[in-house]
Amino acid sequence: MTSDNTVESPAAAADQGLDRRVLTVAGVVVLGAIMSILDMTIVGVAQNTFQSQWGATPATVAWTMTGYTLALAAVIPVTGWAADRFGTKRLYMASTAMFVLGSVLCATSGSITELIIYRVIQGLGGGMLMPLGMMILTRAAGPERIGRVMAVLGIPMLLGPIGGPILGGWLIESFSWHWIFLINLPIGIIAIVYAFIVLDKDETSESQSFDIVGFLLLSPGLALFLFGISSIPEAQQEHGTMFTPRVLITAVLGAVLIVGFVFWALRAKLALLDLRLFKNRNMTVAMITFTCFAIAFFGSMLLYSQYFIGVRGETTLMAGLLVAPQGLGAMFTMPVAGALTDKMGPGKFVMTGLVLITAGLVPFTLLGADTSYWIICGALFVQGLGMGMTMMPTMSAAIRTLEPHSISRGSTLTNIVQQIAASIGTAVFSVIFTNQLKNAGPKLPVPHSPEPVAIGAQAFGANSSPATRAAGMQAPDTFHQLLDQGLPFTAHAFGHTYIVGAILVAVCLIPAFFLPRTHDADTGAAERAVMVH
Template sequence: MRIDETRNRGGFVSIARLLSRLTHSNSARSDKLDPHLLRVAGVVVLGAFMSILDTTVVNVAIRGLTKAFQAPLEMTQWISTGYMLALTTIIPLAGWAADRFGTKRLYLASILLFVTGSVLSGAAWSMPTLILFRVLQGLGGGMILPTGMTLLSHLAGPQRMGRLMGIVGMPIVLGPILGPTLGGWLVDDVSWRWIFFINLPVGVIALYAAHRVLERDDPKPHHTLDWLGVLLLSPGLAIFVYGLAETTAAGSFRSLIGDGCVLGGLALIVGFVLHALRRDDALIDVRLFGRRVVASAACTTFLLSAAVFGISILLPLYFQMVRGYSAFDTGVLVAVEALGAVTSMPLASYLTDRIGAGKIVLAGIACITLSVLILSMIGDATPIWTIEVALFLEGLGKGSTMMPATSAALGTLRKHEIARATSGLNAIQRAGGAIGTALLAVVLTRGISRVAPVDGTRNLHTGVISRGDDYFPLTLGQVFGHTFLWSLGIIVLAACSAMLLLNSKAAIGNEEPISPGD
């Protein structure tokens, strides 16, 4: 009897060992980026690059478009503002639409809408029609990135999320940097219409590739739309961003329209949060952001977006206003930031899957901090190589922060939670970028008004600014340096938030996510 029990026990042990080996083998295989997954990532990168590039490529064409259509600058600015508002408004709907109609269908529809808006924008015959078509373009562009990230998250699983987010992060980092360079070249040497027409061939390739590569997923018609959430969040985000744009244009936080829209938008957003906490199928499941890793990632990316987007606005202005470079030359100088991001992003993505996001994000924040400290000391005659070193360091930091933090958050979610969480993370990042841009633009405007007051005189050669009996021993370059210091405080707050990501690898590998109903 004992012999039989021993044999049975030995058999069970052998079977257990065999299953364990098979499990480890499958785990090792699933940890690799297989060709199909890389093809899907390529499709997502194509779409994301179009959407993000078009956010900045138009900025250098504003002055030329004002002359081409004989329109006032206040009206021409709506080419960028209308696109940004449409982009912000539609993002919250992406998660629900992905569940309701299927992720592949939504991705194809988003690219088609974006390309259609691009072609119509390039063929616009007046300023009002161009603004209208840009809004159409923004409605498509706003859904491309969150839908693409949802596609990858479903396929990758937590063990490959870091590396895939590194691939998708390339257009997110490169788009704002390459946009002004490409836009400046097209406007100077070709035609402003080609800043829109260039999306047609890329969009056609992206549509064909998405149709062939992406697997069809089943829609869930029973997912009803949270209408109250739509009426609260989408207008709230749009009004909030519009208020920040008005504040930026006014150059102070004393704009009645700007301040009113900011407060009104915030009230609607807070109303949505209170509504979503009481509803299981809310437009964005805000209860997911109550988890440590997701909340930390959201807060970190929000603050980093505020700091980094603000800096990306300041540097081109510095090169043009202080150093006198053209739009194209400015784009070339800023492009070294892309070199830093391309250098760090693959390594950061690989290490995120190995040691967790926390250490990688903190290392990236350290690089950005050093970069901002260098930029805070610039003046009118700072050597260009010093600024380029700072830009390269900032690129290293950007490549090591945004996507690793996002991958840490998505890696803790269940499949059915990813779509709506992705929409929330994208909306938070957009809001952070808008806030940072407005804040640093206002600080810069106030600084310039002190250096070059309307009723005073300015001597840039001596650096002494006179206004009546007052003297301001500042140069225009130093005003930019002082403005960079404001972003340093934001980065320090981001570092504090990123501390909570230090155990994110354990969370990705072991934490069982809590369901919305728990």
């Protein structure tokens, strides 16, 4: 604020960096985001360990990931209302405490059932951390510095899928599976104390009522829809089709509830989610762009480690390290793109980033069983450069033109879109890859197997049929001979799947073309929100 009691102009604010106060608040937010996002991926490397620990089936153990994701999805919709009602500081500390409690309980699990239940508790706490972090940082920095703010938040969002397997593999190999959960205890305690000291006192709104109808429609709807979508890969593998009752009934019922919520929200005065925010052109364009990007991004991330482990024979830890160049590339461009987005608008950076990602995916469409790691890591680095210019500038374009009182609801909305897009991307790429793998290579007879199998499918042992794996144990020499022959076909299955990813990222250029490409176009709504005191 200036000496004559007028608010500093948005243009002047855009030229400022993040001051010490905002960076201090960012430290709190990043701690919480790192815990929440890492735990979405870190448990993936422990699936075999859990199977051995309790003699559980892969389908049962998978619920340690599914339960967490569904809890996340169910609690995100209430974040906007809860933040307005109870205050962001109190809610952030309570969510972190619940997440830490769930983590400690997970480490004490004596059965797979207990672990699944405790993972749900973890998810209920972790689901609010990311949208709350966006609200806290956006309010602290103001709309004119939201690009820089999103660059800070983007670090855990991009590094989580990469760092999770690396950290999880190291903790399990060096200590025990308990430490993938116990590591959250000291981080969580620091985050809670840090938040208590640093965050401003809450200003709550007592008058707003809770949209119980919207909650009963949206939260179960999201959970059921995402469960149905996430069940597609397993259904495809076990039954050869995605159209199973488990998938169809849950996904369709969830979709019906979500559609019901849309009709309700457009008529209700104070809906759980303010869908009228989509009347904002920038918000709508940004969300369409981000949805297409997230489907391609999270779907592609699923396959990188599978290629390194299934085709190249690397360990989980090494597979995570090989993907690290992607995160390094993002760290180069993300701070620069965040700062320049505040001054120039997101359009130019997002389109440039999408071109870089597409270029980085091209080498993956030509994958072989012996493709040079220099080429692969170089392509991942180029992808990372593009991702640093794409993900967070797109999200900042969605939020920065909202009115101040709408930021909490806008943050919640973007996080729901991210969860849905990530689940769809994982399912779509899993199905495409499974079908490519099934048809990879010529059909050859396998000893003691009732029917021939494709060499490519046999090469990918983790996804092969029980008959194929049994044949491998009964005739190991023949099996490994066929395994070596099938690796090129398996690699080609990965390559063909990445063609879809490259096309999908390129398609993102269409909605990205309509993002603001000048500072004035991007901040018109923000300027209207500035008031002179």
